Amino acid sequence: MAQAGTLEIQHLRKNYAVNGATLNVLENINLSIRPGEFITIVGASGCGKSTLLRLIIGLDTQYDGDIFLDGRRIRDTGLDRGIVFQEHRLFPWLTVRKNIETGLLNNTRFSEAEKEASVRAHIELVGLQGFESAYPHQLSGGMSQRVAIARALVNRPEVLLLDEPFGALDAFTRHFLQDELLRISSEEGITMVLVTHDIEEAIYLADRVVVMQPRPGRIRRVVDIDLPRPRPRNSEAFARYKDDLLKDFSVGEHPEEILAGNIEQPA
Amino acid sequence: MSTLRKALPGFPLSGFDYRALVLPVFFVAFWALAHGVGWVDTRLIPSPLGVVKTAWGSIFAEDFLPGLWGSLYRDVSGFVIGGLFGVATGVALGLSRWLDAAFNPALNALKQISLFAWLPLITSWFGYDDGAKILFIAASTFYPVAVNTFEGVRGVTRQHLEVARVFRFSRTQLIFRLLLPAAAPRILTGLQMGLVFAWLATIGSEFLLANWGNGLGNIIIHGREALDVGLVIWGLIIVGIVGSLLNRLARRAESRLLGWRGTA
Numbered sequence: 001m002a003q004a005g006t007l008e009i010q011h012l013r014k015n016y017a018v019n020g021a022t023l024n025v026l027e028n029i030n031l032s033i034r035p036g037e038f039i040t041i042v043g044a045s046g047c048g049k050s051t052l053l054r055l056i057i058g059l060d061t062q063y064d065g066d067i068f069l070d071g072r073r074i075r076d077t078g079l080d081r082g083i084v085f086q087e088h089r090l091f092p093w094l095t096v097r098k099n100i101e102t103g104l105l106n107n108t109r110f111s112e113a114e115k116e117a118s119v120r121a122h123i124e125l126v127g128l129q130g131f132e133s134a135y136p137h138q139l140s141g142g143m144s145q146r147v148a149i150a151r152a153l154v155n156r157p158e159v160l161l162l163d164e165p166f167g168a169l170d171a172f173t174r175h176f177l178q179d180e181l182l183r184i185s186s187e188e189g190i191t192m193v194l195v196t197h198d199i200e201e202a203i204y205l206a207d208r209v210v211v212m213q214p215r216p217g218r219i220r221r222v223v224d225i226d227l228p229r230p231r232p233r234n235s236e237a238f239a240r241y242k243d244d245l246l247k248d249f250s251v252g253e254h255p256e257e258i259l260a261g262n263i264e265q266p267a
Numbered sequence: 268m269s270t271l272r273k274a275l276p277g278f279p280l281s282g283f284d285y286r287a288l289v290l291p292v293f294f295v296a297f298w299a300l301a302h303g304v305g306w307v308d309t310r311l312i313p314s315p316l317g318v319v320k321t322a323w324g325s326i327f328a329e330d331f332l333p334g335l336w337g338s339l340y341r342d343v344s345g346f347v348i349g350g351l352f353g354v355a356t357g358v359a360l361g362l363s364r365w366l367d368a369a370f371n372p373a374l375n376a377l378k379q380i381s382l383f384a385w386l387p388l389i390t391s392w393f394g395y396d397d398g399a400k401i402l403f404i405a406a407s408t409f410y411p412v413a414v415n416t417f418e419g420v421r422g423v424t425r426q427h428l429e430v431a432r433v434f435r436f437s438r439t440q441l442i443f444r445l446l447l448p449a450a451a452p453r454i455l456t457g458l459q460m461g462l463v464f465a466w467l468a469t470i471g472s473e474f475l476l477a478n479w480g481n482g483l484g485n486i487i488i489h490g491r492e493a494l495d496v497g498l499v500i501w502g503l504i505i506v507g508i509v510g511s512l513l514n515r516l517a518r519r520a521e522s523r524l525l526g527w528r529g530t531a
Contacts, residue, residue, distance in 0.1 A: 059429055077433050089426050093448040093527040102444070106435045137529040 004070050005158035005191035007033035007056065012065035014051060014217075024216035025051050029065070031210065031219065035158075038185055038192045040206035042199055044249065048217025049195045053161045056193065057083045069159065079107060082152030086164040088144035090136040096147050097123070097132040103154040122150040125184060142173035146180070153188065162194040166201070178204055182229060199249075203241045204231055211248050220248055313497040321497035322504070330481055338469050338482040339509070341397055345404025346465040350458055353409045357416020357454070358442060367417075374413070382407050382468065386475055395479035400472045407468035408461035415457025419450025452528070455521045462517050466510045483509070 012029035015022050026048045033039055041049045054060045056067055058077035067074045069081065082103075090099045100122060104115045123129060126146040136144055145165060152160060162181075166174040178201060185192050196202050202209045203225055211220045223245065227237055295315050301307050302314040313321070325331050356374075360367045386403060393399035423446055431445050447454070473484020483506055490498030 057433060059432060077435060079435065083433055085426070085429075087426060089430050091427065091430075091445070091448065093451065102430075103434055105440060105444070106437070135527045135529065137527070 005033075005035040006068075006070050007031070007159060007191060007193070008066070008068040008071075009033075009056075010066045010068075012052075012055070012063060012067060014048070014055065014060075014063045026055075026063075027216035027218045029217075029219060031222075033191060033193065035191055036185075036189045038182075038205055038207045039194070039210060040202040040208075041193065041195045041210045041212060042197065042202045042245070043212030043217075043220075044214055045197070046217070047212040047214040049212050050163055051217065052212075053083070053163050053193065053195055056159070057081055057161050079109075079155045080157050081159045081161060082155065082157040083161040083163065084145070084148050084152050084165045086167050088136070088141075088148040090144055090147055090151070092136045095133045095135055096128060096139070099136070099147055100151045100154050103151045107155050109155075118154050118156065122154050125153070125187070126150045126180065140173075141169050142177060145169065145177065149181075149184070153184070153190070156188075157190065159191045159193065162192065164196055165194070167196070167198075174201070179230075181205065199242060199245050200233060203227075203238060203245065204233060209245065211245065213248070311496055313500070318497045318500050318504075321495070322501040325486070325498060325501060330486060334481045334483055334486050335505070335509075337397075337480065338473065338484070341400050341404060341472075341482065342465050342469040342513075345401045345468065346408050346462060348401065349405035349408025349465065350412050350461055352405070353412025353457065353461065354416050354447075354454060356409070356413040357418075357450075357457075358420055358446060360413075361417045361420025361450075362442070362446070371417075378410055382410075382464075383471060383475070386472065390476065395476055397480065400469070400476070400480070403472050404465050404468040407464040411460035411464060412454070412457040415453045415460070416450060419453030419457075420446050422453065423449045452525060455517075455524065459514070459517050459521065462513055463510070466506075466513060470506055 009029055009031040012026055013024075014026040015024055017023075029052065031039075041052065043049045051060070055063050056069075056074065058074050058081065061075060091102065094102065097119065100119050101115075104110065104118070107115065110118060123132060126149055128143065128146060128150065131139070131143065136147070139147065149165070166177050169177065181192070181194075182205060184190075192205075194202075194205060206225050209223045209225060211223065212218065213220045223241070225241060227235075227241070231238055298312075299315050302309060302312060356370075360371060382403070385406060389399050389403050389406075393402060427445060427449060431441055436444065469482070470484040470487075473480070473482040474488055477485050477488035483502060487499050487502030487506070490496075490502055
């Protein structure tokens, strides 16, 4: 399963009706993601990057164009895709273990023994041994997000989508979880698509960074990050990528949009 | 009291806050004083000791224990039936916009009618026996449970509903694995209110249908008819005791069920 996970996005277009007017959120998105690739998507608020993830996960099925996962068109949510949101979204009445098991409720692919093994493996993968019977209110934000990652991975999906998963965490926890995510990515070989507004995070994690821009939401360019891992954040090469990407967000590039309030500076 | 508790570990009720006794003790002392000094008509207000004697006697009277059990039986039966229907209705209305639009206005209008106003109708349809009383008690329990369950289900966040969709929950899974547990705090609030309403309805129905059946309410009314004020007061006390015991039980069940909330 881990070898599959090709995402093919073709001529994707998404409109919202707002007060009778049509708002073009995504316009002609074309992106081809290889199995096991780590893609990060950056862009200012309103560029449609979260909408794109909602379309891939299948929570929103109203769109024009095509999204294929291993050749099958995405029509609904499915256990072949996992998602981690910015908030952990755990069920507070369930323990860590039960929360992770919730992901397996409708898994018909695994035997009972395989389910059991998968839960144990993913608790280990995110380093939560000993916390299996803890309730979410007893966990820190970083630990909760790790449970959410385990819950998203427990079905062994082909693609893991992450919507600003570390945005609400402190810098130390964020860096720690970024390394965890890279380790999981190399161990499991899952295709990863992570949305962030943090350019440094995007460079640190990605094989390719997709830069999006708003009005209408579209891909500005795709940048290959040709750096060996681990990537020291203070290296010269890292800084060069950062400067390069920051240009896409600088005022000089499109002053009229900044002045119109259409683009927010990235945090 | 703290020294006493230290001296006697587990002294009668460990964890019991003895400050709760201040008001009752003060009240009984004042009552005894008022009676002893003769500030009140002793035919209308017996002494505390007189009430205790009446109570002791009544416990061994032939109608007391059957009356207590009768009241409890009707209370619990009505509560269980009304509670189940209340939760089911709340979930159904919370889940379906259509059912909500179709039934909520009517249910809200019906709620404006005092529950006791239904008693004549219920008795003329169902007679005067236990069945009619239990129906009345169930109806009293139903409303707070249904309303709170509805609010609880409506309060389930879009974020959690999306998680259910991502993991492809069936309708049954949605109800039992998300809606009911997420709404549990509100449902239990509703059930606690329902329990209070059920006990009020239990005693109320026995007051209004005093000539039929046997229960604590009947015993109180019979005491009044016999001008036995001591028996009336004892009846009130036992009604209060049973009611607060039921509530204590409910509270304990709640804190056990909602342990996942941590500090609640």
